[in-house]
Amino acid sequence: MLHPFKTFIRFGIWAIVLGTVGGGAIIALFIADLPDPTRIAERPIAESTKIFDRTGTVVLYEIHGEEKRTVIPFANVPDFVKRATIAAEDANFYSHKGIDLRGIFRALYVDLRTQNISQGGSTITQQLVKNTIVGKERTFARKIKEAILAILLEARISKDEILSLYLNQIPYGSNAYGIEAAAETFFSKSANQLTLAESALLASLPKAPSYYSPYGAHTDELLRRKQSILERMNKLGFIDEEEYATAQKEIHVFSNPKQNILAPHFVMYVREYLARTYDESTIENGGLQIISTLDWELQKKAEEIIHTVAEENERRL
Numbered sequence: 001m002l003h004p005f006k007t008f009i010r011f012g013i014w015a016i017v018l019g020t021v022g023g024g025a026i027i028a029l030f031i032a033d034l035p036d037p038t039r040i041a042e043r044p045i046a047e048s049t050k051i052f053d054r055t056g057t058v059v060l061y062e063i064h065g066e067e068k069r070t071v072i073p074f075a076n077v078p079d080f081v082k083r084a085t086i087a088a089e090d091a092n093f094y095s096h097k098g099i100d101l102r103g104i105f106r107a108l109y110v111d112l113r114t115q116n117i118s119q120g121g122s123t124i125t126q127q128l129v130k131n132t133i134v135g136k137e138r139t140f141a142r143k144i145k146e147a148i149l150a151i152l153l154e155a156r157i158s159k160d161e162i163l164s165l166y167l168n169q170i171p172y173g174s175n176a177y178g179i180e181a182a183a184e185t186f187f188s189k190s191a192n193q194l195t196l197a198e199s200a201l202l203a204s205l206p207k208a209p210s211y212y213s214p215y216g217a218h219t220d221e222l223l224r225r226k227q228s229i230l231e232r233m234n235k236l237g238f239i240d241e242e243e244y245a246t247a248q249k250e251i252h253v254f255s256n257p258k259q260n261i262l263a264p265h266f267v268m269y270v271r272e273y274l275a276r277t278y279d280e281s282t283i284e285n286g287g288l289q290i291i292s293t294l295d296w297e298l299q300k301k302a303e304e305i306i307h308t309v310a311e312e313n314e315r316r317l
Helices: 004-031 079-089 101-114 124-134 140-156 159-169 179-187 196-204 219-235 241-249 264-277 280-285 296-316
Strands: 049-052 059-063 171-173 289-291
Touching (some): 049 264, 079 196, 124 140, 124 159, 140 159, 159 179, 179 196, 196 241, 219 241, 264 280
Parallel strands (some): 049 289
């Protein structure tokens, strides 16, 4: 007859062996379709969403009908952009191995408590994996696979390569993918010309491109988010006090919305409504057909009348 202590030890050993084998099998199942990291920059062709006027014949705006992206070398991305992005999304980017355990446990606790998968806790690497490999479905299986793939990806390519892929791929809103397209779209300049304040503002957008759009109704919240990123950069030692003070005083002048957007303020209202109703992936890739309430012919007449009367009032006054 075995001694109780020996029985306990033997049981513990078998439990560890079975747990290791089972865990290995689960991991193998999750990573069976891991793609070549060199292909992670490839994005699937998406069907654009179109917003029509009330007749269903006039396209007011085509979301991602032309995906604007200019890939630039990592060396051409300003340090301000890199630091602002890290401060906004993943302060421990250069020290973790793909996942932030504290962030994951914090998000998991909230998800379990609310019975809803809503928290992020994702590192930059996980976000890159989510956007290019596993998709954005809110399930625990997806989050587990995302974490495993993030760890394996970091074992295959460098941190700088990951950050470069991230900065060249993430959506900033208004059809702009990547930091170069974002700089051109919102500030009519190349990314290497961005100021610290502009870098922090652009780093504010990927969290919710529709909600924080400079052309939408939440510019005050966009500026507050930019300010919080500047504060975090200062706290992390990414910028000094003088740079921080200068950036706080900068006033932004955004480029006018492109001419291929008809009735831009109304369109951004519709875009914001879609963001409250659907997830970003559905809006960007789902090929939705939106018939709005706006009559484009009447809208043009109204704009012409306002323009004419405004000029007349300016002459009189």
